[in-house]
Amino acid sequence: MSTSSETPAVPEVKGERPQSIVTRQVVRELERALGRERVISTPEELIAYEFDGTIERGKPQAVVFPETTEQVAVAVKIAHRFDVPVIPRGAGTGLSGGAVATIGGVVIALTRMKRILEIDAINRLAVVEPGVVNLDLSGAVAKHDLYYAPDPSSQRACTIGGNVAENAGGPHCLAYGATTNHVIGMELVLADGEVVWAGGRTRDVTGYDLAGAFVGSEGTLAIATKIIVRLLKVSESTRTLLAIFDRVEDASNAVSAIIAAGIVPAALEMMDRNIIRAVEPVLHAGYPLDAEAVLLIEVDGLEEGTIEEADAIVRICRDHAAREVRIAVQQEERELLWAGRKTSISALGRLYPNYYVLDGVVPRTRLPEVLRETYAVADRYGLAVANVFHAGDGNLHPNLLFDERVPGITAKVLEAGAEIMRLCVEAGGSITGEHGVGLEKRDFISWIFNETDLASMGKLKRAFKAGEHYNPCKAFPTHKGCGEVSQAQVQRAAAAMGAEIYV
């Protein structure tokens, strides 16, 4: 989403945007270098690559499917030589338009690079290609009682490469951190085709932490072609608790009280009334329809530890007027409690034909007031809002619900969304906790970073020789030539939104 560009362009972050468009000649070169079976370029074939998990769209002129680092480098070099944009892409589940070819160009789809190259169980690491699906990695190392911790809700589909680009989070990053805490080294293809390793198999590589700075760079600095990730041991015991509240306020206060008691649960999620009302009729999870909020809390570790922590959490929830607290220990029961959370967004489709997912962060203690104000903003715009979010780390996901057939409603949704983002920033938070800035929020970034801050980021970009070749018009305030997403585009796209959206 993009609002009026009152923000001046910040030339320091920007290099020179690629000037050329992809011609037949570029496509022919790509085909010659990679083989015809690894390049698509007809309009029908390209349709699937026009969008990601957002309402943004942009048509690439070619999509290539490299299978090796060398093929990535060759494709990048060709794009560089012809001065056309390169848009790296994983599974396309992103929620900020990061994989959308805003001004056209060559999409490099990394989905065929999906080999797990090495599992080093003793040292608890794996070397993977970027197209490996998040959950497949955990599946492949399960025989060693290991798993890969970051668990974005799209984990059945999203790729490790995409996770790296967005610094993806998930419910369990409260205790275990986001992607950046689990990726220690990467083989990178720079914008001119140079292949270089940043980081390595240990965290103690000397020099600047370029691997650390690369994670979350949203495809603007380089393409990761091999990724070294840390793996964690599966805990011997996990307890999942579901606490039902009559007041959102009480649930928020219970969240703060749990943290204040010195407990950092593995996950601490909240769902509000609209989510409950969407989920319950589908799932029959036993959420009372008149409840205002549900907390989903998980603790893991040694059996003795999870018993202690779960007991303490039950006490705290009761002290904060929880109507009911359920505990599940066995895997199946736990999954049932999680089911409501995991299907919550798609269940919203029952209430309204369209929804728009926001991603903001506030300091945990500001949650109650920001939630209150979020409801007020939605009210003011006459929109329904359903909140499902990572309460433990203050990461909100308000979903604005609407019917795009109502004239003028999409504009309202975008405005209300921007206003809610503003609330987060004013509460001392951020415009994105895990979905990325991408296309949607590039103009909001100046709410939290000034020109000097952005200029220093531009220096990192130049150090990577990235220019604007990789993923132009993303992650930073727009400059001329990036264009605005037109209302018509937004409306067309909103109409096409399906159930396969994750938060």
Place this chain on the structure above:
Amino acid sequence: MSDVAVASRIDEFVAAVRSVVEPEHIYESRLGRFEVDGMLPDVALAPRTVEELVACLSEAHETGLSIIPFGGGTHIGAGNVPESYDVAVSVERINRIAAYEPADLTITAGGGLRLQDLQAVLGARGQFLPLDPPSGGGATIGGVLAANAYGPRRHAFGTARDWLIGSRVVHADGTVSKGGGRVVKNVAGYDMPKLYVGSFGTLGVIAEATFKVAPLPKLEATVVVACDSAHAACTLLFAAHDAGLALHAAELLSPPATSAVLGEHRWMILARAAGGAGAIDRSLRELHEMAAGLQAAFEIRDSAQTWRSWNDAFKPGALSLRVIVMPSSVADAIEVLDRRLVGSAPLLSATVSAGVIRAQLEPTREARAGVLIERTREVAERYDGTVVVDAASPAVKRLIDVFGPLRPDFAIMKRLKQEFDPARRLAPGRFVGRL
């Protein structure tokens, strides 16, 4: 530049900063505490605010003077010998806690705040920053970040990069930039704070840092397990790690290190169990059983005293090295090091799960130090590892790159330094590849 030219520039600089920094915090004599590798600056300053720091840096930049940012000076022995050193800029007075909301588990403080003072403030609210470098009391958070210093708690908590969520940095030309923020989860903009961790002040001076913090464990217990060999000890440690025992630290000490820390000449595991009563009981019980299986002696020790002794033994000394290998190679590497470095009273302590082996050496003669570093590097290479020299005499350091061989991404690092500090005013020559 002639000495006379430098002297006149210094005079010009001092005259200019007098209007900014209070005169009693401009030091032109007794500069011993600002020594770096045997070099003294011509002047040292301790600005009180970020604005004053900005003025100092831009003035030095314009005057063409080189600067070494100073925290508590506890890790100043790390890094290569500076190419030039005109001005020391101490951040010790920029030490205000700008924001601390315990329920948010975050804290924002000036780079000059001493780590122990930060811990005291957090401790009063039942929290802590799980970084425990062996630094002595003087280390500042800015210094700990710049040196990427860590201690035994790394076993459970990782390094500074995992806890730093926001930074405010003053660059060589006096510009100030912010990175990250004050919330624990944030993906807006590039993750700039990561770049300053371990940057040794070469990209900018860390004026303010925001950390996420952790609740203090309810209970702690420190245990020692005497083992017959490094291999036996590592087998036990891997088993404990796999069992998910609640250990916040798990070090393997060589016999001389055990002598220094605990007064016994044995391979020894030194572990800190932490958590709730149930988790601690269970962890101690299982450790005890594992030890019994190896016929290894198991004892509970006083936590504070034991770790203080460890800290004293492993804070930067005459020759302090850090060997980085894969965890699975630690047992082999540490046994070989123990043999190969014999005669230099090598104290070795390994954070096994992280693959880090610290070596504290007492070279009898200057010439011997170079040989010891060389030998340690040979051993590390045998296990695909690297060696970082955390402290050594200037004469020895002049002959080597203390960070070891250049990494493949050095070209990017070089461009990054060029972008942030093209005139090489900040800690010139101190970093990897003498950047």
